[in-house]
Amino acid sequence: MTASSTVWFNGALAERRSADPSVASNTLHLGIAVFDGLMAYRNGGSWYLHRGIEHVRRFTTGAARMDLALPWSADELLDGIWELLETVPPRTHYVRPIAYRTGPEVFFQVERDTSSACVFAVPVERDQDEPLACRISGIQRVPHRAVPASWKVSGAYANSYLAAREARASGYDDGIMLDAGGLIAEASTSNLFFVRDGALVTPRLTPDIFPGITRAVVVELAGALGVPVLEEDLRPAELPAFEAAFLCGTLSELRPIDRIGDLAYRSEGHPVFRAVLRAFRELTHQ
Structure with a gap:
């Protein structure tokens, strides 16, 4: 628009x-x-x-x-x-x-x-519910020693553009970037959360990961709901252990992920995701 x-x-x-x-x-x-x-x-x-x-x-x-x-x-x-x-x-x-x-x-x-x-x-449109298909990106997240992640420097977002373009060219909605050590970092412009055994799991907030404001809101809302939030170093090999996944960001809000590569999730209807999403929408509809 x-x-x-x-x-x-x-x-x-x-x-x-x-x-x-x-x-x-x-x-x-x-x-x-x-x-x-x-x-x-x-x-x-x-x-x-x-x-x-x-x-x-x-x-x-x-x-x-x-x-x-x-x-x-x-x-x-x-x-x-x-x-x-x-x-x-x-x-x-x-x-x-x-x-x-x-x-x-x-x-x-x-x-x-x-x-x-x-x-x-x-x-813009708000409250979009359509699940997203993601892939592990071949584009590496820019390390913080190259450009600090938290400053939102315009030139650094060519990295995000390339990850998103690569994903869409191969039939996906977004790419999930890894850091230099092979750990899951974030999507092109969004932070990531997963669900495992009733808890939210998110990549540990290292200097290479953007400290998103919406990420912080999700953590706050989960705490108010009594949902544990775990920060962990995550690798792609660990993705099958999760029940659901979603992206969060200012523009994306909270969007469920229904697959990462060939791995399918039932994120949209997962009770933990639905509870956090409901709380987020109550907050933003005030």
Whole structure:
């Protein structure tokens, strides 16, 4: 779907085209940008911005670490998001803030700082139930010593693009990437959970795995439901031991996995998954 024609750009609402970077920007050539994504749920006649301040703080922290200095605080950016939402149709939107360089500074070292911040919104569907088919990807997860996983650096997401493209080209919905040691890391843009003996099992949160906000929400909801959550080092050979599996992420929300390669799961109707999904939807429909 098309991004909003109005954006929040450097402190004010503007037309989207006014926020375009130069064709010679090192953002375009080198991926020197940091982004985030959050859901603005439309419930009845009001907006619910899910974990808004956590997303915006993660965004500003990543931007600072990439030397994309922004003069706006997390609270000011959050105010800008609320301002933008008043200009879009009253339906659920995915909101994307991005910090980048607009000027023609193509090389690593820039002569002048042309850092900018833009926020736009894209209308999206919510509460999607269709199970996903995944495969173990031949694309390795970028190690944190190459690009830190938690910063959401734009250039690093070419890795996710390649994993997703490979999966779809071979008839799957998504790819599950391994780290350099052969451990299960995450899907192209989502964290992973499995179900075993009434407990949730998820890859141990090493520096190579993205510490997703939705992942943290799932852990919180499971705790409130009395469902144990185990963090473990997981290898593909262990996949047959699980009863169900699902992806979680800001845009994907919670999506059941019905197969990984030739291995079938009955995730969609599994009582543990259904309980966590029900709690998540109660939270996001408030």
